[in-house]
Amino acid sequence: MTAEFAIETHGMTRMFGDVAAVDHLDLAIPQGSIYGFLGPNGCGKSTSIRMLTGLLRPTSGDIRVLGESLPGAEEKLRRRIGYMTQKFSLYENLTVQENLEFVAQIYGLRRKEARQRIDELLSLYDLLGREKQMAGSMSGGERQRLALAAATVHRPELLFLDEPTSAVDPQNRREFWERLFDLCAVGTTILVSTHYMDEAERCHHLAILERGTKRADGSPQALMDAMGARVIEVTGNDLRTLKQQLISESAVMSVAQIGSRLRILIRSDVINPQEWLESRVSGRSLAEVRPSLEDVFVTCTGDRHVA
């Protein structure tokens, strides 16, 4: 096995009772890249990450993480991977400084080394001046930065982030992603789960998950190019009625109103979608547009999710 892939799985499956939370997932995540799991609630993102971090044992399937196979090599991998959980998992009644000290000690950093590393992280993640604040009293964005700092104290080669920006505003999200690209630039492989399109679009590679299975994967651009549907936008009045009318057509995959426009996804087996649609919009103006990642997501997951 080459170390070309940081993570490689074949048929990774996890059952909870009769339900497959993750169903025969094949992954090949290249080293040094940012890989995204995009999917709606309950599609198995967290469960997959837990299996890849060795917290859950797969019901079946092969998992190789950083060249080690799981289950079996969990303890060996502990120092090489970092994990930022979906729910804040540091101690709310400890201060920022105390939390980071604790994590540094747990990872076996020496006193001096730990102090240096913590100072470095505090300034990197913009937490200077908050050392004495209780973690429980911090805002969502601050907490996420602290959690990321804690997950990277020991400079892991592979970093798992489970919905890291779910409580973060767009501005802070941008900042957060800048830090992720910094980490990536020094060779860290990052696996991040999300249900935000803008976040998914920043990943090098992406897997779209739905009910435990992978619906599509590739770079965001490739996914948009290869989408199995065409996107047409209609402008005009009385769009609500038109929407009701179109949604019953089997060739239409989804209709979404965006301001004064209707964004319509039409199956690619319709030969000339523009013509097909013209006859049904009674004179309103229409234009084909480039697909977005959200369109890809909707075609993959069947309109279950609205971000």
Add this chain to the structure above:
Amino acid sequence: MWRRMLAIVIKELRQLSRDRMTFGMIVMIPLVQLMLFGYAINTDARHLPAGLVDLSGSSYSSPLIQAIKATQVVDFTTRYASLPEAEAAITRGEVKVVLYLPPDLGERLIRHPGFSGGQYMAEPVGQWLVDGSDTVLAAAIRSLRQMPLDEVAGRAVKTSVPSFEVVQYFNPEQRSVVNIIPGLLGVILTMTMVMFTSAAIVREREQGNMEFLITTPVKPLELMLGKILPYVLVGFIQVLIILTMGHLIFALPIRGGLDSIALASMLFICASLTLGLVISTIAKTQLQAMQMTVFVLLPSILLSGFMFPYEAMPIAAQWIAEALPATHFMRMSRAIILRDAEVMSLGADAIWLLGFTCLGLLVASLRFSKHLD
């Protein structure tokens, strides 16, 4: 290994120092309980194991012993050759009651006012030596003082002096508080120590800290040791509070060496803490942990010898009692505090507590899995 354990200890202490509620409980539980239990609880005792020093060599001793057995209050289990030997046995806690029959038993019996025609020297025929620190037990023996001697003598006997003299060791005034405080030490420590650690692991699980913690290189044993060490300190603070208050308010005599008390407390604190840890690895929620704590606490109060004398309990209850750390500690603390026994003479209980702690740590570490399923 030590660094990671120390990390956990520091973290626990920091969290503890911020938790005012828990901090208050550490101080308030001993104080309130001490006041509440400041009065006696009395029960009927039967079949107490007793020692016998029979120097009489007369034919009267055996019917006398039979007559005493017939009362069902005591069973003679051990014979001692001399009075000093018997006294030493009481101090060690081997027996709590000894019947002493003097060399002139025959003469005394005949001279006893119950025997008509004898010389009316009002002298009891024998002497009971009683460990007075156990008030329930002492009360039971006192009931034997006036035991009729009719059967022994073979005729009706009217008593104007007691048949026996009762000598109480260690607690001449028969104050039950004196007996209760060393026992209370065991109950309070069981309550707080088990309660604090039983929540230790579950709480981290419930609050979501565990998912992060188990992806770090921390080892189960390090986590377990790190979780209990801070509470050893808490335990000692409570011992200090109870003994100091007991001494100041209830004039509790502290006869044993402080080192012996400390060692016995240490063993018991560790045993209780590991018991809590084991609970914590079993319970799914903090509420469950609390319920299991109560489940352990009740027998610790009822069966450990705190409320009813161990000797007077049915065998089945004694078996359960033996399994509880509190029973062993109760024996040790009474022996040390009230009778100045050496820890070494209480070796069996000490070793049992030590074994319990090691086994508990092992079980908790094995049960604690670094997996979520």
